[in-house]
Ligand SMILES: Nc1ncnc2c1ncn2[C@@H]1O[C@H](COP(=O)(O)OP(=O)(O)O)[C@@H](O)[C@H]1O
């Protein structure tokens with residue numbers, strides 16, 4: 267059974283067709299990136315998977331269930347770090363577990379573990395405003411992984427970071443993911459990031475969002491995003507996908523094979 | 524001498540010179556005492572009021588307690604209503620036009636009405652002060668609650684937070700800084716309302732004494748009371764800022 271099944275999904279906002287007839291299957295433990303121009307419905311897709319938006323046309327199943335807000339099997343990470351500024355790093359990292367009703371001692375112990383893994387062990391008492399962008403995104407990663415959900419949805423989590431910090435966090439994400447190999451749907455507009463991280467990359471067209479191309483990424487794991495920057499194979503895959511992405515920018519209707 | 528100390532010294536020197544010239548002008552009758560009083564006369568007036576006849580304490584008490592009661596009453600009602608608006612958006616829609624009209628009205632112009640309804644005593648002053656502080660805190664509570672980050676709400680909803688969890692863990696804490704700046708302003712305006720009411724008609728209070736001193740051409744009294752009110756206002760703002768800093772360390 268696939269972990270996530272999206273079948274013939276179509277989304278309209280009033281008269282605007284945002285997502286058009288999209289079907290995606292994602293296996294358990296697979297890391298899939300979805301790349302596409304801004305406004306092609308990537309965030310909308312995740313909002314449907316988390317049950318924040320009602321499904322109107324098409325089918326979605328996540329580990330055999332229909333999406334619903336508060337699904338403990340799904341962890342959502344937003345584009346901006348969305349740390350609560352009045353909470354310490356520790357209280358932010360354990361926020362998800364707190365909402366899910368985990369007892370204080372348990373959730374704080376778990377959050378401390380994750381903060382150590384993301385390199386923030388010494389910052390648990392700091393306020394978000396005292397952390398750099400990169401550190402804040404590390405804290406958000408800790409909060410997301412703290413949930414232990416088998417499915418993780420990430421919406422351009424590193425989109426706002428500078429290139430150096432981004433590389434560090436991509437490697438950190440791979441390290442965290444490699445330990446447990448959960449199912450990940452990773453949204454990005456950065457094709458290089460998508461290729462470096464994923465088992466498969468799905469390219470979407472400009473609005474209305476359609477799938478333009480899907481490509482498995484057969485680079486060996488474990489990977490280092492930094493090391494990949496110098497690999498020929500990486501650049502070949504990149505330029506293949508780039509063509510599809512460029513064609514899709516103009517709103518290419520048909521699937522490129 | 525440190526830079527900070529030097530600044531204090533400069534201020535002290537300036538004030539001393541200013542008061543010295545004022546006193547000199549008053550004694551040589553270059554500055555008529557009928558209009559400007561004199562520093563020595565002001566000190567004598569305040570000394571008498573606080574230490575000899577001790578009459579000023581009672582009026583100070585009236586003004587301060589009127590201010591505090593108006594502030595607490597106005598702020599509590601406003602926060603309760605503002606937060607009720609979050610839970611019942613329909614209530615806000617229904618009340619909005621009325622609140623707008625009431626807020627647009629210069630509240631001090633209601634003083635004669637309040638005096639008629641609540642009498643010459645502290646009640647009418649509290650009514651004026653409350654009518655001022657209420658709208659300030661209400662506006663800030665509503666703005667604070669509206670300013671909540673949609674990302675925080677999205678994240679919490681995806682985690683399955685209930686409406687009350689979202690209210691207490693996200694909406695309310697995010698509104699606190701804005702509510703607080705409203706509270707600081709409301710405290711000043713409560714004082715303004717109370718003193719304004721006392722000036723118009725009262726039996727006690729610093730405003731009443733001020734208007735009496737003015738009517739009897741005692742400029743030392745007027746100036747002394749103005750200085751006292753300035754100190755009171757500063758004390759109030761300082762206290763609020765300190766409380767704010769202690770409570771909002773995360774900002
Ligand atoms: N709630 C909404 N109401 C109306 N239009 C919306 C709404 N949410 C998204 N859209 C539109 O749907 C399209 C897809 O949006 P989104 O999923 O945020 O794109 P992406 O994340 O790929 O940049 C955009 O054109 C956007 O304007």
Ligand SMILES: [Mg+2]
Pocket residue numbers: 308309310421
């Ligand atoms: Mg988006």
